[in-house]
Amino acid sequence: MAEASQDAAKPAIGAPSRRRARKRPDLVIEQIKNWIMDQGLQPGDRLPQEEALIAIFGVSRGTIREALKALEAQGLIRLRTGPGGGAFIDRVSEERAIELLGNYFFSRDVTLKDIYALRKLLEPEMAASLVGRLDDAHYRRLEKTMSVYSGPPRSIEEERAQRMAELDFHGILADACPNPLLAFSCRFLHSLLKNLAVCRHIYATSQPELRRQGRSYQVELLAALREADTGRVRKVMYEHMCEAERLMREREMVIVRRFLREDA
DSSP states (O other), X not given: OHHHHHXXXXXXXXXXXXXXXXXXXXXXXXXXXXXXXXXXXXXXXXXXXXXXXHHHHTOOHHHHHHHHHHHHHTTSEEXXXXXXXXXXXXXXXXXXXXXXXXXXXXXXXXXXXXXXXXXXXXXXXXXXXXXXXXXXXXXXXXXXXXXXXXXXXXXXXXXXXXXXXXXXXXXXXXXXXXXHHHHHHHHHHHHHHHHOHHHHHHHTSOOHHHHHHHHHHHHHHXXXXXXXXXXXXXXXXXXXXXXXXXXXXXXXXXXXXXXHHHHO
């Protein structure tokens, strides 16, 4: 019976191991986050002084300090020293969030195929969400951005500026998107396209078809948005993404073959 009881206490073979106990500062970090939410604190509001935090959460000074430093590293609070100092609620900017997420993918093999697999899903929905939401100011911004690549570039520097402006066009659409998660996801993909090594190589070469095709689709997209034709908006944006993927991946293969010849 004793042996049976001991065997029963052992985890089954292949069963997931029990999670490690969380460190005390990690638990306090969650408690502070929950406390901030419960108190309804907003960016710029000040947390209680260190002594008060120790009393509230019943932990040591060292644990509180470690938790606050971790929250600052996460961008959720800002620590100030000197007179009037302390811990203040902060807001993680979108730029910072995109930068951190970009760092996560820095050493991972993200490809154009990966990026466009998502763009083909997200961008049509993002564009469709804008039907009836754009005003004259939005259209002026979009048309002004399109004017950057209305004609052939006169230098490689202008070529790259045109590619960045084409992505900025989509960023303006994302700015008006009512779904913040969808907007952020699209802008993150735009950031990858601006910074991915293979894209930088592509943008350093002449891309007349990419410019002409992209601008043509964008003109048609704006017309569909003005007409509040949701189905057409989705269709045009999806086709735009498919064609952009085709042209970008064709240029990617040219660059890969060139590097292979140089290494041979």
